[in-house]
């Protein structure tokens with residue numbers, strides 16, 4: 444089903460059964476993103492999702508909903524979808540999905556709690572940065588305050604999420620300040636995992652245009668490593684959090700639990 448469409452999923456979900464829910468991105472305006480630039484946004488009809496579920500192994504324990512932001516289909520559709528997954532895959536203990544701060548803002552805590560109770564157990568959310576000017580420059584469509592507010596809502600609904608952030612995104616000379624601000628933002632809520640991505644400037648993006656016009660100067664590798672180190676130094680999670688730079692875009696691959704692995708991770712960066 445939808446085999447010719449672009450489908451992305453987190454590397455941790457490489458062995459997970461994938462269920463397409465949306466195609467393309469209904470926002471499609473982040474300056475750094477080329478993922479769905481040429482794709483038309485559409486929601487997968489329930490009939491097609493049901494047909495897909497019928498063909499999935501009955502004892503499947505984990506499903507990942509694909510699409511840039513499946514939560515954008517709204518509460519009623521998400522509830523219907525989770526009911527359908529429970530019906531066809533009664534042993535499925537975890538439904539995971541990408542989500543955006545913008546779409547979570549459309550849900551109440553009560554609705555998020557209902558979805559959690561029906562099996563939605565993990566979201567992957569792009570926070571990207573902890574500075575409003577950086578989020579604005581990248582046209583991310585969210586502020587730091589909104590990010591914190593929605594993250595706290597998820598905490599109250601006991602819905603776990605991984606926070607994706609992007610280093611290098613603030614530009615040359617701004618990495619340390621962005622790292623401090625990003626750590627300050629993340630310190631306001633509990634997140635299961637902090638997943639870092641390294642900024643890569645792709646052809647066809649607004650960021651590439653900014654680069655060509657000299658409006659954005661990307662930081663060098665040394666400054667990017669300093670950003671990661673500063674981030675690690677400033678993160679003060681109230682509950683253990685995994686810090687994970689193993690995504691292929693990263694310039695260093697480290698992984699550990701905060702706070703206990705902080706020094707080990709920092710030493711790996713210093714000795715890189």
Ligand code: SF4
Pocket residue numbers: 468469470471472473476477478479511543569
């Ligand atoms: S980063 Fe996510 S929300 Fe932004 S354009 Fe890309 S897919 Fe859409």
